[in-house]
Every structure is written in structure tokens, then in C-alpha cells.
Amino acid sequence: MGVLDDIVVGVREDLAERQAQVGLTELQTIVATMPAPRDMLGPLGAPGLSVIAEVKRSSPSKGALADIPDPAALARAYAAGGASAVSVLTERRRFGGDLSDLAAVRAAVDVGILRKDFVVTDYQVWETRAAGADLVLLIVAALSDADLARLYALATSLGLTVLVEVHTAEEVRRAVDLGARLIGVNNRNLHTLEVDIAQFERLSALIPPDRVRVAESGLLSVADVERVAAAGADAVLVGEALVKDGDPRRAVAQFIAAGTAAQKGK
Ligand SMILES: O=P(O)(O)OC[C@@H](O)[C@@H](O)c1c[nH]c2ccccc12
Numbered sequence: 001m002g003v004l005d006d007i008v009v010g011v012r013e014d015l016a017e018r019q020a021q022v023g024l025t026e027l028q029t030i031v032a033t034m035p036a037p038r039d040m041l042g043p044l045g046a047p048g049l050s051v052i053a054e055v056k057r058s059s060p061s062k063g064a065l066a067d068i069p070d071p072a073a074l075a076r077a078y079a080a081g082g083a084s085a086v087s088v089l090t091e092r093r094r095f096g097g098d099l100s101d102l103a104a105v106r107a108a109v110d111v112g113i114l115r116k117d118f119v120v121t122d123y124q125v126w127e128t129r130a131a132g133a134d135l136v137l138l139i140v141a142a143l144s145d146a147d148l149a150r151l152y153a154l155a156t157s158l159g160l161t162v163l164v165e166v167h168t169a170e171e172v173r174r175a176v177d178l179g180a181r182l183i184g185v186n187n188r189n190l191h192t193l194e195v196d197i198a199q200f201e202r203l204s205a206l207i208p209p210d211r212v213r214v215a216e217s218g219l220l221s222v223a224d225v226e227r228v229a230a231a232g233a234d235a236v237l238v239g240e241a242l243v244k245d246g247d248p249r250r251a252v253a254q255f256i257a258a259g260t261a262a263q264k265g266k
Pocket residue numbers: 054056116117139165186216217218219237238239240241
């Protein structure tokens with residue numbers, strides 16, 4: 001089994017526990033009382049490079065990255081630096097995240113929030129919406145076409161913006177056929193955990209220009225951000241470089257400025 005399949009097994013076990021605590025009907029009742037999620041395609045597709053800044057404690061590839069005792073404080077720094085959205089990892093076993101991190105971030109910032117997890121069931125989509133997220137990640141490599149289409153339709157009907165994640169040309173085709181408006185190229189192969197920023201450069205050209213393009217993972221320096229911005233990225237999704245930086249607010253602002261200049265220089 002690749003790493004991705006392994007992770008999904010654990011995710012399904014944890015999910016069964018949460019589902020035993022809070023039923024689907026209860027989630028639906030909560031959602032019915034909530035305001036609509038924020039529009040995210042507008043801000044992410046706007047001129048200039050957008051940053052989606054991630055709250056990430058650890059990862060299967062790198063192990064522990066940062067303790068992050070106060071996710072809300074980190075999210076506030078990201079927003080102050082100009083991040084268009086904050087991504088919150090809610091997977092527990094490998095990434096050290098939790099839905100309570102998302103709730104804390106929701107209470108702290110007014111920018112968009114992406115729930116970053118391995119969503120494979122309808123229940124998780126409702127859970128994402130009930131937690132106050134505006135965006136949800138769907139990973140093409142983890143889903144059949146039928147599941148991908150069903151989860152995409154459900155998320156969209158709940159007002160969520162879906163970030164559809166791809167890593168190969170075939171997955172780009174599946175995302176485009178689905179009608180995905182927001183497509184993220186993960187530079188990390190989730191089966192082997194290998195990272196190659198050139199993956200964005202290769203696949204970006206296959207994504208129609210009317211879609212919003214996100215470069216994800218492995219962007220560690222200003223030069224990395226400039227490279228993907230010049231290759232057509234509308235937004236970048238960054239975790240490690242920001243959680244390890246002593247001044248995340250400055251780091252976000254610097255990525256936005258450098259990436260925006262690199263887009264113009266194309
Ligand atoms: O920490 P990095 O290399 O900047 O990566 C952030 C983000 O792209 C990464 O966390 C990620 C992208 N897609 C995922 C899917 C599941 C878990 C994690 C991810």
C-alpha cells in the first residue's frame with residue numbers, strides 16, 4: 001500500500017468514532033443555522049499572487065515541523081501578512097491536526113478557511129461546513145470518479161469552494177472533466193512523498209486558463225514562489241516554510257510581493 005492508502009485507512013477509523021458521537025442529522029441542523037461560506041474564487045483568482053497559508057504541525061514526510069500551541073495566533077499572523085485563506089490540517093495521526101484547530105482559527109480570522117484532510121465520505125463534507133470552513137480539499141488520487149463527482153456536487157451545494165488536487169496529467173484531465181474551478185497541483189506525490197516543484201510547471205500548461213491554479217507543497221523560498229508564479233500559479237499553498245519561520249506575517253507578505261512581481265514579469 002502507498003502512503004496515501006495507509007493514511008485513508010486511519011482517517012476512516014477516526015471518522016467512525018466522530019460519527020458515533022455526532023450524527024449526520026445533528027450536523028445538518030447546525031449547518032442550517034449558519035451563514036453562507038465566503039466566495040473564494042474571486043479573491044484567489046484576483047490579479048496578484050494569493051497565498052493560502054497552512055497550519056501544519058507535522059507531516060509523514062518531514063515528521064515534526066512546529067508545535068503550534070496557538071493555531072489562532074498563527075492564523076492571525078497569516079491574515080495580517082495578507083493571506084487570502086488559511087489552510088488547517090485536521091488529520092490527527094500523521095499531521096497532528098484536529099477539527100478543534102479549525103474552530104479556533106474560524107473564531108480568530110475573517111479570511112477564508114480551507115479544511116485540509118482526506119475527505120472520502122459525505123459526512124466529512126457536512127462536518128467541514130459545520131466547522132465553519134469556506135473551502136474543502138478533494139484529492140483526485142484518493143477518489144473514484146463517482147465519489148469525486150458526488151462529493152464535489154455535495155460540497156458545492158453547501159456553498160463550499162472545492163480545491164481539487166492533482167499530481168499527474170491524467171488527474172488534471174479528471175479534474176477538468178469534473179468542471180473544477182479551483183485546481184491545485186500538489187508537487188508532492190502522495191504515494192511516495194517525493195517533491196518536485198517542476199510538477200507544477202509541467203501540469204500548469206494542461207489546466208485551461210479560465211480555472212484558478214494553485215501550486216501546492218515544497219515551496220520553501222522566495223525563489224520557489226517566483227518560479228511557480230512565473231509558470232502560471234494564481235495562488236500558492238504553503239505550510240512548512242511558514243510554520244518554521246519566526247515571523248510568519250512577514251514571510252506571507254514577502255511571498256505575495258515576490259510572486260506578484262514574477263507573474264507580471266512573465
Ligand atoms: O508544507 P508544504 O510542503 O509547504 O505543503 C503544504 C501543503 O501543500 C501540503 O500540506 C499538502 C498538500 N496537499 C495535501 C494533502 C494532504 C495533506 C497535506 C497536503
